[in-house]
Amino acid sequence: MLELGLIQGSLLKKVIESIKDLVTNANFDCSATGFSLQAMDSCLVALVAFLLRAEGFEHFRCDRSISMGMNLNNMSNLLKCSGNDDIITIRADDGSDTVTFMFESPTQDEFSNIEMNLMDIDSEHLGIPDSEYHAIITMPSARFARICKDLSPIGDTVEISMTKEGVKFSTKGDIGAVDKLCRQNTSVDKPEEAIIIEMTEPVTLRFGLRYMNSITKASTLSNTVTISLHSQLPLAIEYKIAEMGYIRFYMAPRVEDDEETMPRV
Structure with a gap:
């Protein structure tokens, strides 16, 4: 028996909206530690991983580990x-081929039960080791989203360069080129508006802007985003989900005259 009660039901809606353009079908895994997902896009360029910890739910019952295959567009x-203020409860019986979503209004005067068919999805979990990155920047998520959006009409890739001067986002195309530089700035009134850079050595890598713009849809989940770069590892982008979890994106860099491919980690 699985039963998960989430007071902030809008969090689940935002998570699904932020990943459904990258991932079509995926297995949602539930265990004693929480509710999670790990899936790659169809081109094997981007890996998505998210976790909502058990202690963040109002009610959490998971008698045994369970994996539920769902289509994310249907789920959305x-x-x-x-x-947006509804309490969402997810319920599934052992061995069932359906999952039930229950929506309860804050005033408890409206209830909805919706049953969704589950899918059989073959998937492979990749081991994602904790790695030391050459450069890490934490910045406002809205600013990162705006930068990616601003660059998109000019080129189809973004070059991210992390140096002592700051982090530079660059693109170029047929009509010209754009550079945007963000310097470290910790002297702000609100911590979520700070730009914090940690670097052991300079890094410059290129990524597809189409993927970046899909990833930045997760900006609705967090005021800040952490971007980690390493010359030999996939890019890692993390958004915290309230106090109960995270959503992380890993993306292979673009290589000149080559397509992105996600290396094994």
């Missing part, structure tokens, strides 16, 4: 039936 459409 289903979740649109709930209000």
Whole structure:
């Protein structure tokens, strides 16, 4: 028996909206530690991983580990039936081929039960080791999203260069080139507006802007984003989900005259 009660139901809606353009079908895993997902996009360029910890739910019952295959676009459409302030409960019986979503309004005067068919999805979990990155920047998530959006009409890739001067986002195309430089800035009134750079050595890598713009949809989940770069590792982008978890994106860099491919980690 699985039963998960999430007071901040809008968090689940935001998570699904932020990954459904990258991942079509995925297995949602539930165990004693929480509710999670790990999946790659169809081109094997980007890996998505998220976790909502058990202690963040109002009610969490998971009698045994369970994996539920779902289509994310269908799930997104289903979740649109709930209000932003609704409590969302996810329920599934052992061995069932369906999952039930229950929406309860804050005033407890409206309830909805929606049943969704589960899918059989073959998936492989990649081991993602904790790695030491050459350069890490924490910055406002809205600013990172705006930078990626601003660069998109000019080129189809973004070059991210981390040096002592700061982090530079660059692109070029047929009509010209754009550089945007962000310097470290910790002298702000609100911590979420700070730009914090940690670097052991300079790094410059290129990535597809289409993927970046999909990833930045997760900006609705967190005021800040952490971007980690290493010359020999996939890019790592992390958004905290309230106090109960995270969503992380790993993306292979673009190589000149080559397509992105996610290396084994």
